[in-house]
Amino acid sequence: MEYDLKAMIRQRRSVRTFKKEPVKPETLQKLEAYLQQLDNPFGIPVEFRILDAKQYSLTSPVLVGESVYVGAKVKHIPQSELAFGYEFEKFCLYAEALGLATVMLASTMDRPAFEKAMEVDNDAAEVMMLVSPIGYKAEKMSVRETMMRKSVKGDERMDFEKICFADSFDKSVCYEQAGIFADAVEMVHLAPSAINNQPWRLVLAGDKVHFYKNIVPQLTNRPLCDIQKVDMGIALAHFELTMSAEGKTCRLIIEEPPLSHPENLEYIASYEIS
Ligand SMILES: Cc1cc2nc3c(=O)[nH]c(=O)nc-3n(C[C@H](O)[C@H](O)[C@H](O)COP(=O)(O)O)c2cc1C
Known part of the structure; x- marks a missing residue:
């Protein structure tokens, strides 16, 4: 379907x-x-x-x-x-x-x-x-349910500029500046996450987009699994599926780029347009 x-x-x-x-x-x-x-x-x-x-x-x-x-x-x-x-x-x-x-x-x-x-x-x-x-x-x-949504601010998302950067973490970008990636990043921006923590941080670099996780220790260090990595899997799906719906194919690569990043961020993966 x-x-x-x-x-x-x-x-x-x-x-x-x-x-x-x-x-x-x-x-x-x-x-x-x-x-x-x-x-x-x-x-x-x-x-x-x-x-x-x-x-x-x-x-x-x-x-x-x-x-x-x-x-x-x-x-x-x-x-x-x-x-x-x-x-x-x-x-x-x-x-x-x-x-x-x-x-x-x-x-x-x-x-x-x-x-x-x-x-x-x-x-x-x-x-x-x-x-x-x-x-x-x-x-x-x-x-x-009403109380639960309020407590996690389920209807809210942080500003686009807080999750999207270009070339380095020094330069945040808005939707209009995200070029061919704009809608795919916007779909990541809207994704669900554990306690709505929205850990995704994206760096646009030419034909690549690098995904980083903003570490919240009590979510990352849970005994069963790193639930923030589950959030990151959701973000990757939103990104890739949106690109593909727009007729753009991209390839997942896991190869940390030589970018300096804040200590609370962890590199996860990148997509490259092919
Ligand atoms: C990995 C993950 C784990 C979650 N765990 C719970 C949970 O245990 N209980 C719950 O009520 N909601 C849980 N949620 C739902 C989130 O609270 C919800 O996605 C977030 O607040 C954003 O709201 P929205 O999904 O309505 O956009 C989880 C969501 C994700 C992505």
Whole structure:
């Protein structure tokens, strides 16, 4: 199914209050087929499963009315957070295009129940980095959801100029100065992130864009995985998918450029237009 990527990125928001209406079987079938063929530029397999909340006693304290979840797991190896975030966001955008609402959950869920349902094999270093409910958005947000959105300022994003730079971190640029990358960077700017921390910092350099992560120690150093790298995987997906929707192909490279950067930033990856 073709869909308008930029429209879905602009329209999507985390939903935590659902209608009691079950997800249509034909919609679930489409989603299932999509999840089976998802991939990522790191070549790391991510396994998705659609889970019935009642069957596996799955709950989340921040949700109301959900009855189906999507979980995913990956072997915890270098780049696995990036691969996971990339694929999970592709799933969320496709779900949005199918009329289904989602919210990524890394912590506010009954993790043991979800890990059991996902058959997470700790001995094989498998990690379930996120789950999400899928369903139809309720007309009105629950009080819990309203409070949650307020506490993370879910409707806000920092200024474009704070995340986008040209050639070095000394020169920030606005949307109008971002040239052929403007829309792709704007889509990164709108992406979801854990507690809305928006860790992405991008440096435009000729035909390349370098991605850095603004380190928040309590998110980066979580025992299960670096959740900010999951955020960065989401950002990479928004960037690459937007470029590709505009007919521009780009190649992912992981080769740190000789740029000096503030200490709180970590180089992640670059895209090069090909
Ligand atoms: C990696 C990641 C983990 C998240 N974990 C949670 C979570 O545990 N609980 C929750 O309620 N929201 C969680 N969120 C949702 C964010 O709070 C939300 O994306 C952010 O506040 C921006 O709001 P928006 O998605 O409506 O644009 C997570 C989002 C991401 C990307």
